Amino acid sequence: MARLKQFQALEEHGYDRKEGYRIISCPRGGLEEELDALRDNPSPWVLINANLNQSTLERLVRECGHRLERLILFPSPGIEDLSPLEDLKRLKQLMICWNQRVERLWNLSKNPELQGLRLEDFTRLHHIDGIEAAPSLIYYSFGNAMWATAVLETLEPLLDTKLQEFSFDGKKILRDDITIYPRIPTLRYLSVPAEFYRTEQLAWLTARGLQGWPLTPWVRCGEPSEQEDRKDIRISGKRKPFLNSIRDAARIKAYEEKFYALVEHYRNAPDEVPKSL
Numbered sequence: 001m002a003r004l005k006q007f008q009a010l011e012e013h014g015y016d017r018k019e020g021y022r023i024i025s026c027p028r029g030g031l032e033e034e035l036d037a038l039r040d041n042p043s044p045w046v047l048i049n050a051n052l053n054q055s056t057l058e059r060l061v062r063e064c065g066h067r068l069e070r071l072i073l074f075p076s077p078g079i080e081d082l083s084p085l086e087d088l089k090r091l092k093q094l095m096i097c098w099n100q101r102v103e104r105l106w107n108l109s110k111n112p113e114l115q116g117l118r119l120e121d122f123t124r125l126h127h128i129d130g131i132e133a134a135p136s137l138i139y140y141s142f143g144n145a146m147w148a149t150a151v152l153e154t155l156e157p158l159l160d161t162k163l164q165e166f167s168f169d170g171k172k173i174l175r176d177d178i179t180i181y182p183r184i185p186t187l188r189y190l191s192v193p194a195e196f197y198r199t200e201q202l203a204w205l206t207a208r209g210l211q212g213w214p215l216t217p218w219v220r221c222g223e224p225s226e227q228e229d230r231k232d233i234r235i236s237g238k239r240k241p242f243l244n245s246i247r248d249a250a251r252i253k254a255y256e257e258k259f260y261a262l263v264e265h266y267r268n269a270p271d272e273v274p275k276s277l
Helices: 008-012 031-040 054-064 083-087 156-160 178-183 199-207 249-267
Strands: 022-025 045-049 070-074 093-099 116-122 139-143 151-154 165-169 172-175 189-191 211-213 218-220 233-235
Touching (some): 022 031, 031 045, 031 054, 054 083, 156 178, 199 249
Parallel strands (some): 022 045, 045 070, 070 093, 093 116, 116 139, 139 165, 151 172, 189 211
Antiparallel strands (some): 218 233
């Protein structure tokens, strides 16, 4: 069984390709000098690996923002207010990692060309109110890169977006309602950890026409091997096992059959929504 392609909308727009980025790496200092050089020789695609704070973000936007189209910032522990990003009128793709102070999004209506947004390891950002204001946003990812601690209050703000793909790789959604996903008219792809939802919930989402990771009976997590301790298949669903694709072929087949039977069941019972435990 071929795996469904995840991050489709992301890949179509080249968000994850680092080729062509102006890379500024100065984790031990020297960022001011690098920003001087960027100001004098601007680039539309910039990746900054430094301990960013509020003043360096404001300077980056003020002196170089008129050219920025793709921006990656990590880590960013000292940034507490993202509103300077409102001045990045040409920004198309943005990724910010490891922040411990930001508690709210900025006014995304000020970024008319923003298509892709990824926020990782934001320890105090639990609300995504305002995401619906982004006029061109089609990809949004929120969750963990280093620590499994990200928590969202609710997904309801996504209902009024034009997202084609949503990715959540966090610890918890406090008011989690899976019926929100198919009610987003443009959403095609959903990515969550394989163990985040019950198998019945994943089958229900698949029956509603969504694709992605892990809206399949299983996901591959390694190369096939007959070694006894090698597990290369993760069965999709909460509390489901890791298996060996060679030794456990019969069990995997049984999980497949059960998954697709559930999908068919929910297609024929559109008003039945499986509950979380």
